[in-house]
Amino acid sequence: AATGTGARVVHYDASLEQRLTQRATVAADLHRGLAAGEFHLLYQPIVELPQGRIVGVESLVRWSRADGSIVSPADFIPVAEDTGLIVELGAWILDTACAQAAEWRRLHGPDALRSIAVNVSARQLLDPCLPDLVAAALARHGVPAAQLTIEITETAVFAGGRALATVNALSRLGVSIALDDFGTGHSSLGLLRTCPVDAIKVDKSFVDGLNGTPQQEAIAIALTGIAQSMGLRTVAEGVETEAQARRLTELGYRHAQGFHFARPMPPAAIDDLLRAEDPV
Numbered sequence: 001a002a003t004g005t006g007a008r009v010v011h012y013d014a015s016l017e018q019r020l021t022q023r024a025t026v027a028a029d030l031h032r033g034l035a036a037g038e039f040h041l042l043y044q045p046i047v048e049l050p051q052g053r054i055v056g057v058e059s060l061v062r063w064s065r066a067d068g069s070i071v072s073p074a075d076f077i078p079v080a081e082d083t084g085l086i087v088e089l090g091a092w093i094l095d096t097a098c099a100q101a102a103e104w105r106r107l108h109g110p111d112a113l114r115s116i117a118v119n120v121s122a123r124q125l126l127d128p129c130l131p132d133l134v135a136a137a138l139a140r141h142g143v144p145a146a147q148l149t150i151e152i153t154e155t156a157v158f159a160g161g162r163a164l165a166t167v168n169a170l171s172r173l174g175v176s177i178a179l180d181d182f183g184t185g186h187s188s189l190g191l192l193r194t195c196p197v198d199a200i201k202v203d204k205s206f207v208d209g210l211n212g213t214p215q216q217e218a219i220a221i222a223l224t225g226i227a228q229s230m231g232l233r234t235v236a237e238g239v240e241t242e243a244q245a246r247r248l249t250e251l252g253y254r255h256a257q258g259f260h261f262a263r264p265m266p267p268a269a270i271d272d273l274l275r276a277e278d279p280v
């Protein structure tokens with residue numbers, strides 16, 4: 001019988017159905033876009049403080065559709081995760097980043113970039129084939145494991161034992177594990193004990209608090225102390241101003257990433273940066 005409550009449920013059902021249809025459309029489109037070669041990777045420099053010399057890059061995926069529009073990963077990664085398409089897309093991202101790493105090794109020497117970072121989502125960590133996939137991509141392109149960093153979020157690892165087992169297997173391959181958006185989750189510090197972490201990426205929200213009140217700065221200060229005493233590399237994310245870069249240097253941060261230094265850019269632009277630093 002149609003009650004008031006029932007009507008409300010119908011209303012929610014309708015919007016849910018709409019959302020699901022939208023998701024299904026995006027999912028079908030993602031699948032087609034992947035086959036049509038509509039994805040590409042940009043690379044954002046990770047620099048050494050204080051000089052700002054490039055020491056690594058993070059790969060960031062972009063979807064440029066036939067109509068010329070660019071879709072943000074924030075919009076399509078969640079759909080790709082829900083539909084499982086992230087496994088196929090993730091494999092393409094890994095292979096493309098490793099091919100690019102090999103190209104830079106060839107052009108600028110094996111030590112021009114200390115690390116190439118690839119983001120791996122929660123769903124990918126649940127795939128027991130991931131370590132084999134990573135090993136195969138590295139071998140196919142002749143890139144040493146030590147040059148690859150896998151960026152994971154703490155929520156992804158927290159999701160369960162299977163994800164942690166995958167991270168352990170990745171670590172045994174010799175790739176670096178970086179905890180992304182560090183400090184924003186519920187279990188950041190605990191994970192440093194249970195998960196084989198090599199680096200933490202201090203979230204932009206803490207960088208935003210630099211040069212503010214002692215309270216606003218406290219976490220950025222504490223995190224570098226913890227990282228140092230645990231022998232972890234730290235990268236400060238989302239550095240947008242000279243003042244933030246200067247403060248990070250004062251606090252002992254060695255590595256940073258953000259629009260103040262460089263935006264995500266196509267491989268040729270990274271080439272130009274590396275060429276400028278090539279020994280003559």
Ligand code: C2E
Pocket residue numbers: 044059060061072073074077093118119120121180181237238239240257258259260264
């Ligand atoms: P993330 O891994 O935390 O990546 C950093 C994001 O911050 C990037 O956004 C980057 O462009 C942006 N960013 C860098 N410096 C600054 C800055 O100074 N200020 C501001 N406001 N933003 C800055 P992007 O490329 O839109 O990626 C968003 C998120 O999408 C990523 O966050 C990551 O979670 C996900 N993502 C991107 N590429 C991939 C990928 O290849 N695979 C997976 N699984 N996820 C990806």
Ligand code: CA
Pocket residue numbers: 058119151180
């Ligand atoms: Ca990342």
Ligand code: CA
Pocket residue numbers: 180181201203237
């Ligand atoms: Ca991040």
Ligand code: CA
Pocket residue numbers: 181
């Ligand atoms: Ca993020």
